[in-house]
Amino acid sequence: TTLDNFGCSELNKMKCNLNDSNGALKKHLDAKIFEAEEIIEKCLSQFQPNEVFMSFNGGKDCTVLLHILNRVYNIKFGSEAPPLLCLYVRTEDPFPEIEHFVKECENSYQINLITFDCSLKSALQSLIESRPHLKASFLGARRTDPHCDNLKTIQVTDPGWPKFLRVSPLLDWNLSDIWDYIMQNKISYCSLYDQGYTSLGSRRNTVQNPHLKYSTTDGKIRYHPAHILKNYDEFEREGRL
Numbered sequence: 717t718t719l720d721n722f723g724c725s726e727l728n729k730m731k732c733n734l735n736d737s738n739g740a741l742k743k744h745l746d747a748k749i750f751e752a753e754e755i756i757e758k759c760l761s762q763f764q765p766n767e768v769f770m771s772f773n774g775g776k777d778c779t780v781l782l783h784i785l786n787r788v789y790n791i792k793f794g795s796e797a798p799p800l801l802c803l804y805v806r807t808e809d810p811f812p813e814i815e816h817f818v819k820e821c822e823n824s825y826q827i828n829l830i831t832f833d834c835s836l837k838s839a840l841q842s843l844i845e846s847r848p849h850l851k852a853s854f855l856g857a858r859r860t861d862p863h864c865d866n867l868k869t870i871q872v873t874d875p876g877w878p879k880f881l882r883v884s885p886l887l888d889w890n891l892s893d894i895w896d897y898i899m900q901n902k903i904s905y906c907s908l909y910d911q912g913y914t915s916l917g918s919r920r921n922t923v924q925n926p927h928l929k930y931s932t933t934d935g936k937i938r939y940h941p942a943h944i945l946k947n948y949d950e951f952e953r954e955g956r957l
Contacts, residue, residue: 745896749784752885755869756788756854759883763851765793769801769843770854771836772821772829774814775916776942777856779821779905780897781886785854786825799828803853805839806831807918814916817906824904837877844878852881858894859887860949895946912939915953925955 760768770785772778782802789800804818822829832839844850857864870883886894898905908916912924927948928940945951 741896742900745893745900748889748893749897752781752784752889753788755883755885756785757792759852759854759870759881760789760792765789765797766801766847767849767851768854769803769850769852770827771856772802772804772818772827773856773916774804774818774821774906775856776894776898776905776909777858777886777889779856779903780889780894781854781856782821782825782827783897783901783903784885786827799826801847801850802827802829803839803843804829804831805836806833807920809919811908811916811919811922813906813908817904820904840878844880850880852883855882855884856886857882857884858889860890860952862953891949891952892946895943899943909942912942913955914942914945914951915956917956921957923955923957925951927951927954 768789770778770782772782786800789797802822806815818829821827830843832842834842840853857867859865859867864884864887867882867884867887869885869887870881873879873882897903906916912928913922914925914928916922924939925942925945927945928942930938930940932938
């Protein structure tokens, strides 16, 4: 029996296996996207454009959510609707790269960005006081984030916080889903991720991920880009202090 008797040669078999793998990954990601869009559409069908907003911090998860949400929002409400309202709470010592990227997103997605220099809770209180009609907030939270393991996709905020619905369309996405979406859709993301940062906070509590460190042939320390760790959710926050 020769290889020609099979459906593909050894090389083609490898290509077929790769295509099968890529096909399975695409189906998996498409299912995640469909689920996220359904959650968003369900929420938007219950509220007016001026009753929803998104919390955005320039991180990869929020960037993916913004890309999906802004598209669904514009399709749902049309060009006559006001731009999507986004809340950016600046950290005490922000990375310039994050500041630059947030501004870039404001322009490219044409969102209505409101910035606060205070705690998240204070920012939300101020936002709700100035816009009492707001009823739902979209978040880029994932179940592997701190304090998110028991979250529901849609639930009311905790006691003591401004009252509105928290909507987390990406709650059951993993790190690989996030990076696969970014790469597949070729969307812009904060440049810090290409410098070895995998989870972004302030300059006071964020360093490059040690799992991405390597030495060049001349002994210099360098870091691989964040997406190299996309299959290792457990290492994602090891650059946070």
